[in-house]
Amino acid sequence: MTFLGIDHIQIEVPEGGEDAARGFYVDLLGLEEIPRPRENAGRSFLWVRLGEQEVHFRCGAGFRPAALAHPGILVDDIGGLADRLTAAGQDVTRADSIAEDRFHMRDPFGNRLEFIAAKAGVTE
Numbered sequence: 001m002t003f004l005g006i007d008h009i010q011i012e013v014p015e016g017g018e019d020a021a022r023g024f025y026v027d028l029l030g031l032e033e034i035p036r037p038r039e040n041a042g043r044s045f046l047w048v049r050l051g052e053q054e055v056h057f058r059c060g061a062g063f064r065p066a067a068l069a070h071p072g073i074l075v076d077d078i079g080g081l082a083d084r085l086t087a088a089g090q091d092v093t094r095a096d097s098i099a100e101d102r103f104h105m106r107d108p109f110g111n112r113l114e115f116i117a118a119k120a121g122v123t124e
Helices: 018-028 078-087
Strands: 008-014 032-034 046-050 053-060 072-075 102-106 112-117
Touching: 008 018, 018 032, 018 046, 018 053, 078 102, 078 112
Parallel strands: 008 053, 072 112
Antiparallel strands: 032 046, 046 053, 102 112
16 A cells, blocks of 8 residues: 555634635635535535645634644745735744744634745645
């Protein structure tokens, strides 16, 4: 058996967070919203494409943000993304122990996200 990769990850948001999630992930970050299969319509409210993978969002009762667990998202312009997020009032953190080619932040619900500069040849 060979593991081939990740098809998708799921991020939980609090009930009622659909509009804020779409505003952050689609409008601010610019991720492409994709249609959900009809059989998944009741389980998650938003799917986005992230390179070859997908991120699925679901509202959860008793929501608690993922404080440490997080996706590491490859981007081709780490500085441009950090500048855009900062200009939009988002807190972007570059910890001393983390190289200049990455930063982390929180989504509107407190979930941790890490953005990493793609190295040549790593993006595909």
